[in-house]
Amino acid sequence: MKRSLVIVSVAFMLVLSVFAAKKKLIHVIDTSKCVQCGKCIEACPAKAIKAIKKDGKIVHEIDPSKCIKCGLCIENCEFGAIKIIEQTEENIKEKKKTEDEDKGKNDKEQNAQ
Numbered sequence: 296m297k298r299s300l301v302i303v304s305v306a307f308m309l310v311l312s313v314f315a316a317k318k319k320l321i322h323v324i325d326t327s328k329c330v331q332c333g334k335c336i337e338a339c340p341a342k343a344i345k346a347i348k349k350d351g352k353i354v355h356e357i358d359p360s361k362c363i364k365c366g367l368c369i370e371n372c373e374f375g376a377i378k379i380i381e382q383t384e385e386n387i388k389e390k391k392k393t394e395d396e397d398k399g400k401n402d403k404e405q406n407a408q
């Protein structure tokens with residue numbers, strides 16, 4: 296009886312660790328806290344952070360495909376504007392939607408010029 300309990304517990308832990316490994320954590324910048332000081336760009340060894348123009352404003356963004364998750368941006372941000380979140384289907388879709396809207400606005404602005 297004891298042995299089967301141990302086997303079940305180990306199997307449960309294995310399943311949990313597989314789920315944890317599938318979670319993808321990403322670094323993101325909270326634009327409401329960011330003051331555009333640029334210190335995170337200077338600190339990033341992977342050149343994963345860039346300042347881009349959005350709705351006529353400059354915002355800082357992290358490219359998760361370049362980020363090596365070293366944490367130096369968080370250490371160097373004095374304003375607590377960088378956090379680690381779990382990347383989910385929902386926030387991937389939300390980001391894509393925002394990017395598409397921005398692209399549409401930029402195209403309109405360029406056509407108007």
Ligand code: SF4
Nearest residue numbers: 329330332333335372
């Ligand atoms: S260090 Fe922080 S406040 Fe400065 S640009 Fe980066 S995220 Fe924004």
Ligand code: SF4
Nearest residue numbers: 339362363365366368
């Ligand atoms: S965690 Fe490291 S690699 Fe990723 S954005 Fe921050 S400084 Fe750059």
